[in-house]
Amino acid sequence: MTTDLNPAPAAPPGAQARVPLGQRMAGLGGNARQYGIFGALVVIVLLFQVLTDGKLLLANNVAALFQQNAYVMILAIGMVMVIVAGHIDLSVGSVVAFVGGIVAVSMRDMGLPWLVAVLLGLAVGGVVGAWQGYWVAYVGIPAFIVTLAGMLIFRGLALVIVGETVAGLPSQFIAISKGSLPNFLGYANNMDVVTILIGVLAIGAIVVSQVRARRSLRKHELYVEPVGLFATKLALVAIGIGVLTVILSFSAGGTPTVLVIVGVLIVAYTFLMGRTVFGRHIYAIGGNRLAASLSGVDTRRVDFWIFVNMGVLAGAAAIVTTARAGAAIASAGQNFELDAIAACFIGGAAVTGGIGRISGAIVGALIMGVLNMGLSILSVDPSWQMAIKGLVLLFAVAFDLINKRRAGTR
Template sequence: MDKVKEVLKKNTMLVALIIVTVIFSIGTGGKLLYPRNVAILIGQNSYVVILAVGMLMCILTGGNIDLSVGSIVALIGAIAGTLIVNMNVNIWVSIIVCLLIGILIGVWQGFWIAYIRIPAFIVTLAGMLIWRGVALIVLNGLTINPFPENYLKLFNSNIPDIFSGSINITALLIGAISCIIYIALQVIKRINAIKKGYEPEKVSMLAAKSIVFSVVIMVLAYTLAKHEGVPTILIILLAVVLIYSYFTNKTVPGRYIYAMGGNEKAAKLSGINTNKVLFFTYVNMAFLSAVAALVCVARFNSAAPTAGQNYEMDAIGSCFIGGASAYGGIGKVSGVVIGAIFMGVLNNGMSIMGVDTNIQKVVKGLVLLAAVAFDVISKSRKK
């Protein structure tokens, strides 16, 4: 019983996500989990996952946030539209230019935050105004569309089925391979723990986790197989999540971010260049904002002056709902993904049920407040 309580405590938001999904599935008469709606859910929340991963790293440094990400999305989208649609520049050259501009924006903001030590809130608030203004200048207040088909296919297509049939077999194979890789990694992790003399995870717990994960993945794969297969954007999201999960958990620079968030003064005294760490997190945030912009313009098939509005709120909300601490030093990429899916299920579920938009905002605000309050209360009890 104690083990069950411990597992539930560690996976509170995952349990909450399952409960909310079940509630909205019942409330919508099962429409929430229709294959088409699941595919839409993935597409609609792709930018949230990308931005939230970057935002997590900012928050980890000590509760810092980036308010400029929505405006950066608008600006990079405007530049992409100008290059690809108006000037007919090669799409790969345009993508590289957009990513480089995103990095330069991060360098600008990171310099003021990390080396001049102007509070991140002020610098990114200024950035929110500056980059939105520049986006309006680039677009001249107009919307650029449509984008060429070869660009849209990079983000909006599905992995083609190598078999022919009424259901996409390739999607099921991708799901099965994902399950095998996950189980293999868990087994390797347990073997390494034994070799190093650590207490390994119990076989029963490992088996339970593997079964649950495999069931969820195969249900998702089957659902997508009944629609049009695995979206390419899902592969991009998986790549982002896996790369940043590895970076934060297995690399020295990634652990530096957690160390700085835990206690910056102690991290500095131990030899960590905290200025460099802080600088990197904001350059990385701007880079991921550029990636999100490229995804968004492909999804909406346009670059608009109003693009990216409130995107920073979605990213911040996903981080805190996913278990990131408001004080920094605590949070996982996997938790952020759960937070983003949670927000997506809330949005889609309430939209399908016809809930008023204003009420949706109230609900999301209350959920965010509850997540942060849970974090603060839990810390105060430990003290």
């Protein structure tokens, strides 16, 4: 769409930079919270690193951390979009079992090649999402009810399809979750060169894209953050990825395949939420549904596609989960919806909708994952693990809320 208005004539330099300090802090508010979540992750990692006598960050444990938690991160990406739009999806765990069953049966009993089965799984997930999206968007039934029904429907269907365990899946399929990128470049000082290369490329891509974005803002004389803050942020990100790369390069397999899948999804969905019209409309609907629709946003269409997308991602999570287990079981995916929802809320999403980020949800998922792994290494009883994770969720959201309230009454 275009507009007749001519772009503004260049403002005098520095015009936009003269933002009052209070306003600047307010503008930073959203970001400051984001930094807080990253900080919490770092603190928890360091805490468990000490408590476990350095076992947490052993190369193979870090690789396992991603392999074990890939499903939460994939689901959390879809879930944060659902939550930002002001909905919820309780059905994803059951959908994981249902799609996992279909994928496994299609390979074992119908002899489909694994890649075709994977595509089938994603498609079935999309159809499930379209089914739920139809009821939410076009009939107007609250998502809580629709997906509560879906939780029962798809768990039931999973039992019908899977019956007992469906095992004996192709090794290429299992490698999706258990495998690593082939280290065809060999080793240098015991470090997998492929992993190092990916890490360097990732850091390079981030630095280049950030510097470019900043230069573009400059060119259009729009507000840019102070150079010190910008550089510090970039340096911290680069160090974080660098440390992770080095640790992973010492692991048995190098870079886990699922980490690449999750990484690609994170980049793609961050772009979708941050830079596209569709993403903007999701935030607008969550912020003020009536305003969005009065402004000409097709709220029903957006709602529908959010659920289709959640379905496809649930399909992806089903593939990862089934591959990791090496078999489909009807009870797979139990409580996955709660893991994903918890990751979103720990990651700063608002219960009322309108607020939440992909990066936050991923960090939320990692916080839960690190807690799981750390407590397991310490051989804490699983019942206590559950209670501790519950408390972390409660305190994370309470901390967020109290901070927000304080900022509001300032």
